[in-house]
Amino acid sequence: MINKNSSTGKTGTEKDSIASYVTSDETKLIELAKESNKQALTQLVKKYEMTVYNFAFKICRDRNKAENIMQETFYSMIKHINQFDSKSKLSTWLYRIVANHCLMEVRKEKQRQFVSIDDDESLYANSYTADYSKLPTKYTENEELKKILDNAISKLSPDYRMVFLLRDVEGLSTEETAEAAELSISAVKSRLHRARAFLRNEVTKAFE
């Protein structure tokens, strides 16, 4: 999406040429953003707003909180874009920012109790009895399944939720997940396999 009419003080031709090359090259877009180019910043925000909003929603399961976290995330991005050193992907850097804002938000709910999934014995001592053929095929449109998924992931502590969502849902590599969640690789792996097993068990139980 090219933004041709923003008020950067440039002529129409200059604006068009900036927009056309920055959309095709994120590195140039970041360079311009570091110079406070509003058109470049707008392009970056538009490129990642859906990802950031969805990730915040998936952690908090609340649209209002997701909206606030998205605003804080992009405010932080604009404020600190000069500190981004391009050693990692911009998306990984943004995931780190949004993850921090999400954790701050979730930790406000101090009274919340999350289930403990540190005991492998009980985590894996379940049966193979689930009948997954009962799962609706059009699951994205199924409100009942959405409630089950919301309920299951809400029981997980935010740290486990974060790793599962970054690695499995957002598709980051183990290394990128470790960077975004500020954890060691072994901590990511350990949390990930427990979160997967726990969620699988919870979703299965709901369909028994």
Place this chain on the structure above:
Amino acid sequence: MMKEEISCKEVMRYVCECLAQDTSSKRCLGLKEHLESCENCREYFKSVELTIDCYKNYNVELPANVHTKLMNFLKLSDE
């Protein structure tokens, strides 16, 4: 009997560890071999994958007014 149970339990754990990891590792190769011969573990593997797919496919729309509020908050122009 006992030995087989433990073996399947280990497989359940490895399924969760190996999913989407380096499938050429020793452990993942061992896992693949076990899955070929054990229907229960195959079902477990599929159910973990399906659970992940459910979460992957559960996305929310970004409402237009939320986008507008974001641009206003950041003092960026959307036009």
